[in-house]
Amino acid sequence: MTVSDAQRLSALAQRLSEDLAETQASLARLEGEVGALTQDLDDEGGVPTTHMADEGSDVFDIERLQTLRRDLEERITQIELAQQRIADGTYGTCAHCGKRIPLERLEALPHATLCIDCQAAQER
């Protein structure tokens, strides 16, 4: 590995930790929103059916936010996995076939754990 490769890797590690902090902040914000919506629903619990329309959209919002939350949690898991791989020195090699993942790919997708071939095979 050349010096500039090492620098690119450390820039990637930096990006991963920034990304993690950002994603965790989004998740916290989202959980606040879900909490507020759930609270609304509870408040409306005893109210007659005139509120049905409102409740319907709240339920929809909660489902949408929960999907978003799952995405964010998934992203956090992937970032943490990448950081773990940096720590144990396996970052940048494919978790499936062990080939080196090109830095260009990692720079496009810092938390990638598979090379393009294995990723494609997994998605088929």
Ligand SMILES: [Zn+2]
């Ligand atoms: Zn591979």
